[in-house]
Amino acid sequence: MFNFTPLLGAQSSSPASQSLLEFDGGIKILIDVGWDESFDVAKLKQIEKHASTLSFILLTHATVAHLGGFAHCCKHIPNFTRIPVYATIPVVSLGRTLLQDLYTSTPLASSIIPTDALTDSGYAVSLKDGTNPNMLMQAPTNDEIAHYFASIKSLKYTQPHTPRESPFSPPLGDLTITAYSAGHTLGGTIWHIQHGMESVVYAVDWNSYREHVLSGAAWLGGGTGGAEVLEQLRRPTALVCSCTGSGQAVAAQRNSRDEALLSMVRETVSNGGSVLIPSDSSARVLELAYLLEETWANEPSNTGDSLRSARLYLASRTGGATMRYVRSMLEWMDESIVKESETATGAQEGQDRRRTRGHGGKGDEEKTLRAPFDFRHLQLVERKSKVQRMLDSEGPRVVLASDTTLEWGFSKDAIRSLAHDSRNLIILTERLSPATSQGKGLGAFLYDLWTARSASTNNAPISPDPSDQATIRTIRKFPLEGDELALYQQYLATQRQHQSIAQGEASPLEMLGDVVFDDATSFTSTTSEEESEMGGLQGRLLTAANTTRHARHKLGLTDEELGVNVLIRRKNVHDFDVRGKKGADKMFPFVAKRRRADDFGDVIRPEDYVTAEEQEEQIGAEGLGAAAASNGATKTENAVGQKRKWDEVAARTVEGVRGGVPAKRSRGDREGSQAMADGQEMDDNDEAMASESEGEEEEDADKIEGPAKAIIETSTLQLQARISFVDFSGLHDRRTIQMLLPLIKPRKLILVKGEEAETRELAEECRKALSSGSATDVGVDVFTPLVGDCVDASVDTNAWFVKLSEEMVRKLQWQKVRGLSIVAITGRLEAASLEPTAHDDHEQDKDEGGGGAKKKAKLAASSSAVVVPANRTTEIDGLPVLKALPPNLSKPLRSIAQPFHVGDVRLAELRKRMQAAGMTAEFRGEGTLVVNGTVAVRKVGEGRIEIDGGAYSFVEPRGGSGGGGGIGDGTFFKVRRMVYEGLAVVSGQ
Structure with a gap:
């Protein structure tokens, strides 16, 4: 049995991808935890619904559309972190930097608490006028995101793996998963899942063409131009394929695509304008960054219209970390990148030897010393202050900025500065559709504007009319106060209560104590730092008493939600029906006390050990501290029971020793020094950006600690810059699908991840392509499910029980x-x-x-x-x-x-068995296994194996069973015997 259910991204404008696969025995697999730029928590509700029954999770690409909601689910969904997750090494590394960039860039990524979650809390405080105050959930920190991704099990391509099931999953049996290259992103994956007779290939967002950095998808051997699809991906039970981008008849080839982009950049730079290219911060940006760096490196600098006259920037908050990861994953890229790296390494070693001998010399050899992604012309910009300095500088610039949608990254800041000059150019690199719940985003608006007018200009850049005005949303973060803070505390207490019931780890009283004490600092963000410890403690105890009283009477939980816990959490309830129940509902409830610990052991609360004398000293110290603060003085030492603020103490110490000059060199200083050492020319503005101290708190001025809300403001932007589009999405087109489907020959085809019109058009084309072959392909079913529709794509859907x-x-x-x-x-x-x-x-x-x-x-x-x-x-x-x-x-x-043989002999496994038996076996040509140099084994069709041997291979050995290839070794009969051993002889009974 195999059932497929799209949870998000089927026949819709949302680019997000979430899919649920179900197999026999209750096995459930979630593929992708995608999100879109709306960051609506309602789009993750289905994942939360199935989280307690998932066996494991697979991730395909390091993009927001495929793993944007992963950190949110780990933070807010109970037991989600206990589910095993599998992905390739690049997806793990680049996904980490992507989400760190996302949560640092926009407060909206934390997600707004839905209104129904606030009104259903069951507490006395209610919403004013029924409006949502846009309270934000707790966002995962960078350390938490790193911890979530560190727990992901990394896999390599073409290596079958038996996954580990979650604690609340049934046994997986003989289920195996195998990752194959998808070609769309670095480490992008086509998943092959084998369970019993079910063979499922999940291929969403793939590209069969080779690019500068990435090799093609693994259908035909990874872009090597093979004539047949890989045996492991051929004839699957079900093929799940995406429709995004299939509305275009033929995708642009790499050479014409690159030439179109560079010609527009060259024209804009020669006219004194700047170019903005929005892209993501971890996946497709690698292709653009490599192309631009190579172009600038090979560009002569003595011509008048040279691109060297323009500065080249990559604006991303995690650009440095991304590039460090990429330099260590060259083996995941195209063979040309690997050869380039080897050449650069050999040239560097040769130059080092010549310098050791005293023979210097640079010149043209400098070009061969540059390894891939060792940028000399592309400068990384990771801070908002540096981005603003770069935008305010004079001269033409080419800016690669994070976020294709222009909703949350540095691209939004860049377009505000560049949109007012008609000489500037904005080049969109991906097709965008309105996916936000608040309306059409800025990127989708620009793409629709270019699409509407590009037909009359032959896809040339368009100039907006004076009436064209774009709407920009600005999200600002403000602390909660008054009733909002009380309502947030009650909501958080309710969420902890639900999680404790789901996890069965904490009692209500302990949970409420955790809420009060652990989160008290975030609840009281409006209080001053000089507040006494006892005063804060009394406030927390008061909050604990109030919250406990409300929790005792108004938990807002039904008997069905409580389950067997109704025996201890409801009065006068002494019986619970356990017939037909499973798991914890069959046992009397027992809640073990949870011990809170960190890396050094049990957590100790200093306030629990404060004596009466120390409390009096704290009160007196508070009065003295307040008086000293009024006179301009600061406290030099912490009171008993307070945490030391290491950063502030270190900063005061350094200022006292060095006169206020920070002792730690910033990352910008190190990058600037390295760039100067490499001979890169920098103007005064670049030097100012490079020497900017990392300790500067310009971006942290608006940083809010603790509970906060989002204030969404809209403004109008007058568009005067030109707009163009070049397809750098790296996705398959309709022609590619029509060519590969007859070679893959799936028994069932499921189309997801596309808008309604293109999904229906592609379905009709696929039905024609699959029915135009032999008579066995006429019955292929093509499914186009909607979000939430369950598709039965089993091997045989007609089953009878006897x-x-x-x-x-x-x-x-x-x-x-x-x-x-x-x-x-x-x-x-x-x-x-x-x-x-x-x-x-x-x-x-x-x-x-x-x-x-x-x-x-x-x-x-x-x-x-x-x-x-x-x-x-x-x-x-x-x-x-x-x-x-x-x-x-x-x-x-x-x-x-008559008896018949059942099974399928794989040549790779047959080769291992031959070698274990002492015979020589190697592949020659395409899919031909040669044994002992005399017998050839090949597959000539589905379920048919052809064994061809020379004259001497038919002679039985005279003595012994030697494995040599001499006369009379009987190789043919040995091979035939091993082929039969891999099959089962079934006869009627």
């Missing part, structure tokens, strides 16, 4: 094939009895002399068929009974039913 008689079960002789048990049965089907039997287990055991239970256990262990117990229920009795044939009919039918 009941085997005990005589039939005794005669079954099972054959093992790849972990499966198969048997051929010849019997007589009789109608079901309409009258229920009156025998029970006790009477049956008595009739059989007490051995009935043992016999039934043996029968159940010897077969995987439906074994009918003695106390048959009415439902079982409703099934027809398959009985053995009488002797007068079994003999004639046995002579007619």
Whole structure:
């Protein structure tokens, strides 16, 4: 059985991708935890609904559309971090930097608490006028994001892996997963999932063409131009494919695409204008950054219209970390990048030897010393202050800025400065559709504007009309106060209560104590730092008493949500029906006390050990501290029970020693010094940006600690800069799908991740492509499910249940094939009895002399068929009974039913077995296995194997069973015997 359910991104404008795969035995697999630029928590509700039943999670690409909601789910969904997650190494590393950039760039990434979650809390405080105050959830910190991604199990391409199931998942059995290159992003994955007879290929967002950095998808061998699809990806039970970008007939080739981009950049720079290229911060930006760096490096500097006259920037908050990860993952890129790296390494070693001998010399050799992604012309800008300095500088600039949608990255800041000059150019690199709940985003507005006018300009850059005005949303973060703070505390307490019930780890009183004490500093963000410890403690105790009282009477939880916990959390409830229950609901509730600990052991609260004398000293110190603060003085030492503020103490110490000059060199200083050492020319503005101290708190001025809300403001932007579009999305087109589908030959095809119109058009084209071949392809089903629709894409959706008689079960002789048990049965089907039997287990055991239970256990262990117990229920009795044939009919039918072979021999496994037997086996040509140099084994069709041997290979060996290839070694018969050993011989019974 295989069921597929798209949770997000099917026949919709949202680019996010979430898919649920279900197999026999209750196995559930979640592929991708995508989000879009709206950051609406409602789009993650389905994941929260299925989280407690998931077996494991797979991630495909390091983009917001595929893993944007991963950190949010780990932070706010109970038990989500206990689910095993699998991805490739680049997806893990680049996904970490992507989400760190996302949460640092926009407060909206924390997600706004829905209004229904606030009104359903069951507390006395209510919303004013029924409006949502846009309270933000707690955002994961950078350390938490790093911890979430560190727990992901990294895999390599083409290596089958048996995943580990979650604690609340049924056993996975023989399920295996294998990652193949998708070609769209670095480490992007096409997943192949094998479970029993089900073979599922999940291919969402892939590209079969080779690019500068990435090789093509692994359909035909990773862009090497093979003639056949890989055997492991051929003929799957179901192929899940995306439709995004298939509306275009043919995607632009790499050379024409690059030339179109560079020609527009060259023209704009020669006119004195600047170019803004919005892109993501971890995936497709690598292709653009490599192309621009290579172009600037090969550009002559003595010509008048040279690109060297323009500065080249990459604006991303995590650009430095991204590039450091990328330099260590060159083996995941195209072969040309690997060769370039090896050449640069060899040239560097040769130059070092010449310098050691005293022979200097630079010049043209400098070009060969530059390794991939060792930028000499592309300057990284990671701070907002540096971005503003760069935008305010004179001269032409080419800026690669984070965020394609122009909603949350540095691209929004850049377009505000560049949109007012008609000489400037904005180049969009991906097709955008309105996916935000608040309306059409800025990027989608610009793309629609270019699409509407590009037909008349032959895809040339367009100049907006004076009436064209874009709307920009500005999200600002403000602390909560008054009733909003109280409402937030109550909401948080309710969420902790729900999580404690789901996890079964903390009692209500302990949970409320955690809320009050651990989060007290965030709740009281408006209080001054000079507030006394006892005053804060009294406030927390008061909050604990109020919250406990409300939690005792108004938890807002129904009996169904409490489950078996109703026995200890409801009064006068002394019974709970456990019939048909599973898991914890079958046992009396017991909540173990959770011990709070850190890396050094149990957490100790200093305030719990404060004596009466120390409390008086704290009160006196508070008065003295307030008086000193009024006179301009500061406290030099912390009171007892307070945490030391290490950064402030270190800063005061350094200022006292060095006169206020920071001792730590900033990252910008190190980058600037390295750039000067490499000979890069920098003007006064660049030097100012490079020497800017990392300790400067310009961006932290608006940083809010603790509970906060989002204030969304809109402004109008007058567009005067030109707009253009070059497709750098790196996705497959319609022609590619039509060419590959007849080669892949899926039994079922499921189309997801696309708008409604392009999904329906592609479905019609795929039906034609799959039915134009042989007669066996006529019955291929093409599904186009909507969000939430469950598709049954099993091997055989027509299944009937029958009941085997005990005589039939005794005669079954099972054959093992790849972990499966198969048997051929010849019997007589009789109608079901309409009258229920009156025998029970006790009477049956008595009739059989007490051995009935043992016999039934043996029968159940010897077969995987439906074994009918003695106390048959009415439902079982409703099934027809398959009985053995009488002797007068079994003999004639046995002579007619010929034995047949079942199974599939893989040449790679056959090669290993040959080598283990002492024979030489190697692949030659395309899919041909040569054994001992005399016998060739190849697959000529589905389920057909051809063995071709030379004259001497047919001669049986005279003595022994040597593995050499000499005369009379009998290689042909050995190979044929091993092929038959990999199959099961099934005969009628």
